[in-house]
Amino acid sequence: MIAPFRFSSLPVVHFGTGKRKILPGIAKEFGSGVLILTGSSSIHNTGHGEEIINGLKQINVRLFHEIIAREPSPEIVDGIVSKYKQSDIDVVIAVGGGSVMDAGKAVSALLPVEYGIKRYLEGIGDLKHPGLKVPCIALPTTSGTGSEMTKNAVISEVGEEGFKKSLRHEKFIPEHAIIDPEMMLSCPDRLTATSGMDAFSQLLESYLSSQSNPFTDALALQGLKHIKKYLLRAYLEGDQNIESRAGMSIAAMFSGITLANAGLGLVHGFASPLGGYFEIPHGVVCGALMAPVFSFTIDKLIEQKDNPAYHKMVIASKVFSDFKYREEKEFLMAFKEKLVHISKVLEIPRLSEYGFGEEGFEKIIKNTSHKQHPVAFTNEELKKIISSAA
Numbered sequence: 001m002i003a004p005f006r007f008s009s010l011p012v013v014h015f016g017t018g019k020r021k022i023l024p025g026i027a028k029e030f031g032s033g034v035l036i037l038t039g040s041s042s043i044h045n046t047g048h049g050e051e052i053i054n055g056l057k058q059i060n061v062r063l064f065h066e067i068i069a070r071e072p073s074p075e076i077v078d079g080i081v082s083k084y085k086q087s088d089i090d091v092v093i094a095v096g097g098g099s100v101m102d103a104g105k106a107v108s109a110l111l112p113v114e115y116g117i118k119r120y121l122e123g124i125g126d127l128k129h130p131g132l133k134v135p136c137i138a139l140p141t142t143s144g145t146g147s148e149m150t151k152n153a154v155i156s157e158v159g160e161e162g163f164k165k166s167l168r169h170e171k172f173i174p175e176h177a178i179i180d181p182e183m184m185l186s187c188p189d190r191l192t193a194t195s196g197m198d199a200f201s202q203l204l205e206s207y208l209s210s211q212s213n214p215f216t217d218a219l220a221l222q223g224l225k226h227i228k229k230y231l232l233r234a235y236l237e238g239d240q241n242i243e244s245r246a247g248m249s250i251a252a253m254f255s256g257i258t259l260a261n262a263g264l265g266l267v268h269g270f271a272s273p274l275g276g277y278f279e280i281p282h283g284v285v286c287g288a289l290m291a292p293v294f295s296f297t298i299d300k301l302i303e304q305k306d307n308p309a310y311h312k313m314v315i316a317s318k319v320f321s322d323f324k325y326r327e328e329k330e331f332l333m334a335f336k337e338k339l340v341h342i343s344k345v346l347e348i349p350r351l352s353e354y355g356f357g358e359e360g361f362e363k364i365i366k367n368t369s370h371k372q373h374p375v376a377f378t379n380e381e382l383k384k385i386i387s388s389a390a
C-alpha cells in the first residue's frame, strides 16, 4: 500500500547548454531592481560571470552585485540584507554553487521582513517566517546540492557554538532555475568530485528514506543512474565533456527535489554538526562519509530483510553493478567495494585534513541525528563510522 505523501512545487526549470542567455529577459519580468550574488572565483575566470553581468547591464536595470566567498553565515546574510533593504530590489539572482544559491534564497527571504536571520532559523530562532520574499532566480555553477530546487537555505556559523541550520518555507523555492551545463565545464576538479558526492549521497539517502514516496523514488533512481554513468567521467574529463556535465546537472537537480520531499539520512545527519563545529566544506563531509555510512548500512540491512530499505538497497546496488545476474548479497557486497572505489578515484580527502580528529568524535556523535535513515546505529557504531572517515 502506498503511504500518504505530499510533494512540493518546483521552480520553472530551464535546462540546456547556453540557457544562461535567457537570464536577462527573465530578470526583467520582475522589475528594475536586480541584486546578483556570485561566487568568488571560477565563473569570473571563465568569463561567464562577466558575460552574465554584461547581459544584465544591457537591459537597463539598477544592478547591484555582491560576492559570496564561503558558506553563508547569519552575519553575511544580514549584512547584505541591511545594505539593500532600502534599494527596492525586485529580484535576487544567485549564480554559483550551493553556498551562493543558499545565500540568494536567504537574502530574498530576509529583504521584506523585520528581523535578522537567526530569529527565523529552524531550531534556533523564535519566529516563524511569514513566507514573504523577493523573487529569486538560481543559476548553479556546480552539480551538487540541488539548492536550485529546494525550499530551504542552509546557514552556517562555524566555531565552538557553531551550527548548520535551515531557513525553510514552501515559498522559498526559487521562481526560476536556469541549469546550463556549460556553466559547470570550468568547475575545479575537487569541487566536481565533492559536490558530485553530495548529490550522490542526497539521492541514495532520499531513495532509502523512511519518508520516500513514488515521486521521489522515480527521481532518485533515475538520478543514481546518472551518477553511475557520469560522476567519474565529469571528474576525469569534465573540462571537455559537456555530456557528463549535463548528466551530473540532472543528478544534482533530482537530488534537490528528492531531499526536499523525502528527507535525508545519516550522511547528512553527521554533516550538520561537522559543518557547524569545523570548517569543512559540505561536499567533503558527504564524500568522506559516503562509503563508511553505506557500508555499515548494508551490513545492518542484510540482517533486516523485512526492512523496505533492504530491497531498495539491492536495487541501488544493481544500478552500480557491472554484472546482471548475481545473488542479492553479492550485489550488496560489490556496492560496498564500488563506493570505496569511487571515493578513491575522486581523491576524496579525509576529514582529518580539515582538522577533525578523535578528540571531536564525542561532540559530533552527541549532536548527530539519523534523520530519515532506514536503520539505527548505536553510539559505538557511529564512532566506528566517523573514525573510518577521519
Ligand SMILES: [Fe+2]
Binding pocket: 145, 198, 199, 202, 268, 282, 286
Ligand atoms: Fe547535501
